[in-house]
Every structure is written in structure tokens, then in C-alpha cells.
Amino acid sequence: MWYTSYMEPRQVTYLLAIIEQEGGYLVYFPALPGCNAWGETYKESIRNAGEALAVYLESLEALGKALPEEHQTDDPVSLGITVRVPVIM
Numbered sequence: 001m002w003y004t005s006y007m008e009p010r011q012v013t014y015l016l017a018i019i020e021q022e023g024g025y026l027v028y029f030p031a032l033p034g035c036n037a038w039g040e041t042y043k044e045s046i047r048n049a050g051e052a053l054a055v056y057l058e059s060l061e062a063l064g065k066a067l068p069e070e071h072q073t074d075d076p077v078s079l080g081i082t083v084r085v086p087v088i089m
Contacts, residue, residue, distance in 0.1 A: 014070045016049055018042070031070040032056055 019026045025045035028036035035056040039045025060067060 012067055012070065014053070016046075018045065029053065029056075031068050 014029045014031050017028050017030055024038055024040040025042055026036065026038055027045045027049040029049075032053070035052055037045060037048035037052040039048050057067065
């Protein structure tokens, strides 16, 4: 009897942090150390983050490592924005 093992597909959501900086946007996944990207425009940074995430997850799979867990929310999409404002003393 032949047995085939396979993994059920599952959906995993990771929070993406976006920081606007001079000349573009830095994007990174806090739950995935070292998984970050850069783009001159918001749209480019999001696209580059998607590519970085794909490579990161493929690398984990190739190394036989488990996917890191992220705190799950009920919201399908979360966006956090950090705003720096001057402090007057």
C-alpha cells in the first residue's frame, strides 16, 4: 500500500509595519526577524514586502523550520501608522 503525505494549506496573517522615511518607505514584518523591504513609493514598498515575505517563507520551508506565529485578529487587514510630532518643552 502506498501512502502519500501532504500538508493541508493554511492561511497565516503577518502584521506589516510601514515607516515613511526620507526618500521612501521601509516595510517589515515584526514577527519575522530580518524580513524587510524598501520602496521609493508606498505601492512599490508593499510589492517588495510581498516578494520578501515569499522568499522568507520559502527559505523557512527549505530549512525545515516552522512558520512563526503572529497574534491573530478578527480583522482581515490591519494597518498601523506611526506619526512623529515635535514636542515643545
